Amino acid sequence: MAHAPADIAAIQRRTLVVLIVTQVIGAVGVGVAPSIGILLAGEVTDSEAWAGLARTASTLGAALFGLPLGALxxxxxxxxxxSIGWWVGALGAAVLVLAAQLDAVVPLFVGLLLIGAGSAVALQSRFAATDxxxxxxxxxxxxxxxxxxxxGSVLGPNLGAPGELVGAATGLTVFASAFLIAAICLALAGTLVFLLLRPDPMLVSDELMAAAREMADDAAVRPAASASDAEPAADLAPGAPGVVDRPLPPRRKGAIRRLVAEVRTNPGARAAVVAILVGQVIMVAIMTMTPVHIVHHGGSINLVGITISLHVVGMFALAPVVGMMTDRYGHGPTMAIGVVVLLASLVIGAVRPDDMGWIVVSLVxxxxxxxxxNVTGSALFSVAVSSETRAASQGGVDALANLFGASAAFAAGPLLAATSFATLSLLTIAVLAPLVVIVVRLVRVPVVVR
Incomplete structure (x- = not known):
């Protein structure tokens, strides 16, 4: 089916509206895991070791679901x-209702793993916006x-208050009520995507690329065909001299193997992957341990909540501005700003670890x-990777980012316990080194967006 440019613009506008609405609703449900989910883990397991493992379960779930959802x-x-990703997350939240109500350890881990699918979908929605x-x-x-x-990320951690109202009406505990609200939000997000994301932006994009390849192939075949009009049609078989074979549509099977090969040979894709992974490791390692550090230095729970809320605002509030800067000035210069800001944050953490005011500034x-x-690296990846591996590779990158983030969160605890917050900050400065190299190369040899 042919699509006029005006039709494409209208489909893109509709796609953005659907993604924006469902992202807000779904993020409310996903936002419960790193806040209320952590508190629930401590209450159910009654063990810091098991609670620490449970805290990484939703991140591991996002990593596990990122790849199959991308392949799908x-x-x-x-x-x-x-839609399936949001619904799996809703199932996870429903299981966590059971875990909270019964103080059950196994449903706790299962529910946190499943709700991670919501995090994976929230990440993949940003790529869907670029199709x-x-x-x-x-x-x-x-x-x-x-x-x-x-x-959604700000509302999700605050579902405890409406959870009390739901609990009073249903007899559920506060935690169980909060996850019930999360399950409803996640299920609603999946239903809205399933009903409203029509036509599918990726399928339309594939149709456009197939049409472009067909036109290019016709242009290549036409001169050869006109020069041999007198020849029998039987001689014009595929592979015959003077005839250009028309390639088959790109196959989806083996996309992960092609992704590995592409990252190995495609400098733009490789730079994007390094940027996303390095940014995720640094952010998760410091963000996860900052509440522990604040409490150990006598900070209140309210201070922890304010600090994390301001950190979340720093993560998302300027994302559209970052996107516009990337479009206007290029990936290298915009990413360089991110490297400088990350370095400033880590230096503050290393130099002023005992000043809680500076720690708040550091986390912002x-x-x-x-x-x-992340925004610049994700945008670079969306234009650098080939169309044949686009969706599967995007899911793979998100899966890797969540896996690296979970590993960073798991390793940061023992590091903080064995050393100090200042040492942890210094170690993460070393992690910045590969990103500095990437930024220098991007500034010298920009990736051209066509």
Whole structure:
């Protein structure tokens, strides 16, 4: 089916509206895991070791679901992949209702793993925003979807208050009530995507690319055919001299193997992956341990909540601005700003670890630096990777980012216990080194967006 440019613009606008609405609703449900989920883990397990493992379960779940959801999008389109991801997250939240009500350890871990699918979908939604965006507006569209997640990320940790009202009406505990609200939000997000994300932006994008290849092939075949009009049609078989074979549509099977090969040979894709992974490791390692550090230095729970809320604002509030800067000034210069901001955050943590005011500033800068690096790296990846591996590779990158983030969170605890917050900050400065090299190369040899 042919699509006029005006039709494509209308489909893109509709896609962004659906993604924005569902991102806000779904993020409310996902936002419960790193806040109320952590408190629930401590209450149910009654063991710091088991609670620490439970805290990484949702991140591990996001890593586990990122790859199959990306592969599903590659085969069947964004609509089915995103809706199933939100619904799996809703199932996880429902299981956590049971875990909270019964103080059950096994449902706790199962529920946290499943709710991680919601995190994976929230990440993949930003890539869905770029499927039909104009090349010069891809980063802006991606940043917009990242930005609207701020509302859900701020509301999710505060579901305890409405949870008390639900608990009074249903007899559920506060934690169980909060996860019941989360389950409803996640299920609603999946239903809205399934009903409204039509036509599917990825399938339309595939149709456009197939049409472009067909036109290019026709242009290549036409001169050869006109020069041999007198020859029998039987001689014009595929592979015959003077005839250009028309390639088959790109196959989705083996996309992960092609992704590995592409990252190995594609400098733009490789730079994007390094940026996303390094930013995630640094952000998660410091963000996870900052509440522990604040409490150990006599800080209140309210201070912890304010600090994390300001950190989340730093992560998402300027995402559309970062996207517009990326579109206008390029990936290298914009990512360089992120590196400088991350470095400033880590230096503050290393030099002023005992000053809680500076720690708050450090965490705000940490979120802002992550925003610059992640939005720019994600936008770079969306334009650098080939269309044949696009959806599966996007899921793979998100899976790797969550896996690296979970590993960083798991390792940061023992490091903080064995050393200090200042030492942890210094160690993460060393992690910045590969990103500095990437930024220098991007500034010298920019990736051209066509």
């Amino acid at each position: 999008a590659a085969r069947r389109g964004r609509r089915l992949a995103l 039909l965006a104009e090349p010069r507006h891809k980063a802006r569209a991606l940043g917009l979807v990242v930005w609207v997640g701020t509302l 800068l940490l979120g802002l630096g992550w925003s610059f690096v």
